[in-house]
Amino acid sequence: MPGRSVIRTALDILYPRRCPVCHGITPGGSLICPACEKRLPFISGRRCRKCGKPVSRAETLCRDCASVPHVFTQGIGVFLYDEVMRSTVSAFKYRGRREYGIPLGVLAARAAAPALRAWRPGAVVPVPVHAAKLRRRGYNQAEVLARSVAAEAGLPLLTKLLVRRKKTEALKNLDPEARRKSVTEAFGTAAGVRCPERVLLVDDIYTTGATADGCAAALRAAGADRVYVLALCIGGGYLTRY
Ligand SMILES: [Zn+2]
Ligand SMILES: [Zn+2]
Structure with missing residues (x-):
């Protein structure tokens, strides 16, 4: 039987990996060009201790989390939703670049590794899209990301629960x-799929947290005790303005 790397090389020749930032073929089958990885807006520094949004030195909670209680337990975002990520996510979501979910999911799982170790989720669950949207787009971008996050983090993936x-x-x-x-009525769980006590919810963009909630x-309602959120990007979009 050929080794994994031989299969990987053969697949790279048939389906060369493309970089989610510049859309070019990545060198040596890497996830992303090293130069493009440097352009990614990884969030660092102080974060809202509830949702993971960047906050100023004086804040422990962002404006939204300080004024609106959340249903989810805690969240983390990997990238700022800046121009680079806007273009990457747009290609991934609307221009059929489904395969971008793989490197993006790996990068997200690696960046969130300390949080995942602390949270110890029993399974990874993608935010589902409506059936009509799924038919139109052909895939659920959150599910593609969640699959890659689950594989990288060594966690089970549940796509039929939510x-x-x-x-x-x-x-x-x-x-x-x-x-x-509106969002509480929008989501439910499937009968017959057991819900773990600790769930890691995965989505592409977190703004106000309404969808996550x-x-x-x-x-x-299905039995989860703690629901954590991993968002690829975290946007501005404050509910509360002042
Ligand atoms: Zn690139
Ligand atoms: Zn927050």
């Missing part, structure tokens, strides 16, 4: 209360 019952399109036009109601509420 389900999306309703579309939640116009969230940004709703006030926080209406938004919460909707998922966390459904997972808690």
